[in-house]
Amino acid sequence: MKKRNVELVVLSDVHLGTYGSHAKELNNYLSSIKPKTLVLNGDIIDAWQFRKSYFPKAHLRVIQRIIGMASKGTKVYYITGNHDEILRKFSDMNMGNFSLVDKLVLELDNKKAWIFHGDVFDASVQHSKWIAKLGGLGYDYLILSNRFANWCLAKLGREPYSFSKRIKASVKKAVKFISDFETTATDLAIEKNYDYVICGHIHEPKIITKENKHGSTLYLNSGDWIENLTALEYHKKRWKLFSYADSNLMEEEENLFEMEDIITSQLITSMVIRK
Numbered sequence: 001m002k003k004r005n006v007e008l009v010v011l012s013d014v015h016l017g018t019y020g021s022h023a024k025e026l027n028n029y030l031s032s033i034k035p036k037t038l039v040l041n042g043d044i045i046d047a048w049q050f051r052k053s054y055f056p057k058a059h060l061r062v063i064q065r066i067i068g069m070a071s072k073g074t075k076v077y078y079i080t081g082n083h084d085e086i087l088r089k090f091s092d093m094n095m096g097n098f099s100l101v102d103k104l105v106l107e108l109d110n111k112k113a114w115i116f117h118g119d120v121f122d123a124s125v126q127h128s129k130w131i132a133k134l135g136g137l138g139y140d141y142l143i144l145s146n147r148f149a150n151w152c153l154a155k156l157g158r159e160p161y162s163f164s165k166r167i168k169a170s171v172k173k174a175v176k177f178i179s180d181f182e183t184t185a186t187d188l189a190i191e192k193n194y195d196y197v198i199c200g201h202i203h204e205p206k207i208i209t210k211e212n213k214h215g216s217t218l219y220l221n222s223g224d225w226i227e228n229l230t231a232l233e234y235h236k237k238r239w240k241l242f243s244y245a246d247s248n249l250m251e252e253e254e255n256l257f258e259m260e261d262i263i264t265s266q267l268i269t270s271m272v273i274r275k
Contacts, residue, residue: 003031003032003033003034004032004033004034005033005034005035005235006033006034006035006036006233006234006235007035007036007037007108007234007235007236008035008036008037008038008039008106008108008232008233008234008235009033009035009037009038009039009231009232009233009234010039010041010115010198010220010222010231010232010233010234011026011038011039011040011041011222011225011230011231011232012040012041012042012043012044012081012117012199012200012201012222012223012224013042013043013081013200013201013203013222013223013224013225013226014026014040014043014044014045014062014224014225015043015044015045015046015083015224015225015226016044016045016046016055016059016062016063017045017046017047017054017055017059018046018054018226019054020226020227021046021059021225021226022225022226022229022244023056023058023059023061023062023225024058025225025229025244025249026062026225026229027058027061027062027065028244028249029231029242029244029247029249030062030065030066030069031065032249033233034074035069035074036074036075037074037075037076037077037106038066038069038070038074038075038076038077039076039077039079039104039106039115039198040066040076040077040078040079041079041081041115041116041117041198041199041200041222042079042080042081042082042083042084042116042117042118042119042200042201043081043082043083043084043117043200043201044078044081044084045063045083045084046083046084047083047084047085047086048082048083067098070096070097070098071096071097073097074097075097075099076097076098076099077099077101077104077115078098078099078100078101079101079102079103079104079115079116079117080100080101080102080117081117081119081200081201082117082119082201085119087100088102102116103115103116104116105194108196108234108237109237111195111196112193112194112195112196113194113195113196113197113198114189114192114194114196114197114198115197115198115199116198116199117199117200117201118181118185118199118200118201118202119201121180121181121184121185121201181199181201181202182206182208182210182219182221183210185197185199185219186210186212186217186219187212189217189219190210190212190214190215190216190217191214193215194217195217195218196217196218196220196239197217197218197219197220198220198221198222198232199219199220199221199222200221200222200223200224202221203223203224203226203227203228204221204223205221205222205223205224205228205230205241205243206219206220206221206223206241207219207220207221207232207239207241218239220232220239220241223241228243229243229244229245230242230243230244
């Protein structure tokens with residue numbers, strides 16, 4: 001496969017180590033591109049939900065792929081998020097082409113891009129971390145159930161359905177939180193004279209120009225690799241929202257035996273935890 005040259009790729013919320021992570025698809029995507037710079041914008045490894053009994057080879061291959069890209073000349077920035085906040089004690093570490101940071105400012109064709117995960121705007125993470133972690137566990141099981149349901153729908157020739165998107169769209173507080181998140185991020189970016197503000201965290205891929213009385217900025221969110229399977233690409237002075245579902249990459253079909261293995265692993269883990 002011929003690799004696409006891309007100046008900058010931003011992806012976030014991969015949540016390696018959880019049942020919902022689409023590591024195979026992400027590895028397919030990474031193997032199809034040759035970026036000069038790769039920004040991992042938080043929650044790449046999910047330390048909150050990490051289970052020693054569940055870290056498949058596909059998840060490990062993503063890490064190996066990223067290390068391989070760095071060794072071949074790609075500049076890799078790992079920005080810490082809330083699910084991998086344990087890494088924040090090592091912030092500002094540099095090893096060759098790999099840098100671990102909490103936030104990042106890049107200059108792109110004489111314009112400034114402010115990049116950070118976005119959990120700083122989430123009160124549930126900052127002040128009630130145990131509630132956020134509990135919610136993360138529930139979300140993981142919801143996504144697992146959703147994947148099995150979509151496997152069944154695919155066999156019946158039906159379109160996939162997202163449980164969590166349906167919940168987000170129907171819960172007013174969730175809709176308001178996303179709107180407030182975007183407004184807070186862009187207001188700060190405009191105040192600091194940044195041309196672009198790039199976040200993750202809320203699993204809502206988007207590119208939109210936001211304005212207030214002081215000016216405007218371009219808000220971008222890289223989405224996630226749990227539900228949306230999206231990434232941001234910057235090339236030749238243009239931003240693009242990559243969507244795996246709309247790409248021509250070969251998708252490895254999930255088979256029933258794999259789903260059974262995942263569900264069995266979940267049940268065993270649950271039994272061990274209860275004991």
